[in-house]
Amino acid sequence: MLKNDIFTRLTTLLDTNNAHYRVMEHATGGRSEEVAKIRGTHLGQGAKALVCHVKGKDYRQYVLAVLPADQQADLATLAKQVGGSRASLASPKEVSELTRCVFGAIPPFSFHPDLKLVADPLLFERYEELAFNAASLERSIILNTKDYLRIAMPELVAFRKIPNK
Numbered sequence: 705m706l707k708n709d710i711f712t713r714l715t716t717l718l719d720t721n722n723a724h725y726r727v728m729e730h731a732t733g734g735r736s737e738e739v740a741k742i743r744g745t746h747l748g749q750g751a752k753a754l755v756c757h758v759k760g761k762d763y764r765q766y767v768l769a770v771l772p773a774d775q776q777a778d779l780a781t782l783a784k785q786v787g788g789s790r791a792s793l794a795s796p797k798e799v800s801e802l803t804r805c806v807f808g809a810i811p812p813f814s815f816h817p818d819l820k821l822v823a824d825p826l827l828f829e830r831y832e833e834l835a836f837n838a839a840s841l842e843r844s845i846i847l848n849t850k851d852y853l854r855i856a857m858p859e860l861v862a863f864r865k866i867p868n869k
Contacts, residue, residue, distance in 0.1 A: 710804050710839035714811055723851040732841040736773040743835050743844055748774040751827060751836040751852070753810040755799045755819070760788035766802055767791070770812040771824040775864040782863035786822065809837045811845070813856050823858035 718725050733739035740747045750773025758765045760783065769782055783791035796807060802819045803810045812834070814821040827834065827849075834852050838845040 710811070710815065711843065713815055714813060714838055714845070717813070717855065718845075718847065718851070721851070721855045723855060724848040725851070726846050727838065728844045728846060730842060730844060739837070739844070740773065740835070743846070745833075745835045745846065746774075746831065748772045749831045749833060749835045749846075750774070751812040751823075751834045753812045753836065755794040755802055755810065756782060756791045757794050757798065758783050758786055758788035758791045760790065763788045765820055766794065766798070766816075766818055767820045767822055768803070768810070768812070768814045769822050769824075769861075769863060770827060770858060771864050772827050772830070775824065775826065778863055778865045782822075782861065785861040785863055786820070786859075805839050806841070809839055809841050811838055812836055812852070812858075821856060821858040822861040822863070823853075823856075824862055824864050825860050826862075826864060828853055 730742045733742050736750050751770050752773040754769045756767045756769050758767050779791040802816045833846050834849050835846045
């Protein structure tokens, strides 16, 4: 029931803002690689949304951190970029309360006032469309990348792990 509410809010938001997107029903996939194959998209098109708890001296903030699914998050960098000193992934209970979704089904949009939305700039540099689970493990949205940036208006924060050369 709650998942459908978030899906409805999401599609209403996209429709109201004239976004170019399509909805895809599919089998549940486990890892990002599996879901990309099911969707017929590149792994890097996946918008992976992580709910993080960022803390520091006099600073506490929940952050919905979005990055390409083929990248890993650097939580220490994320914390520093948003004004904290450390970050961790939120608990399943916190994720449920802040997103009303289960792990893996979180869309890259924040509908909660205490959940700050940030996105790694790489998300907007490689593909014309982004793909993400739409409040369900069996449903995805494939959305025009520029429409996502325009509608969600995430704060751009570089926080992906950069491999050592």
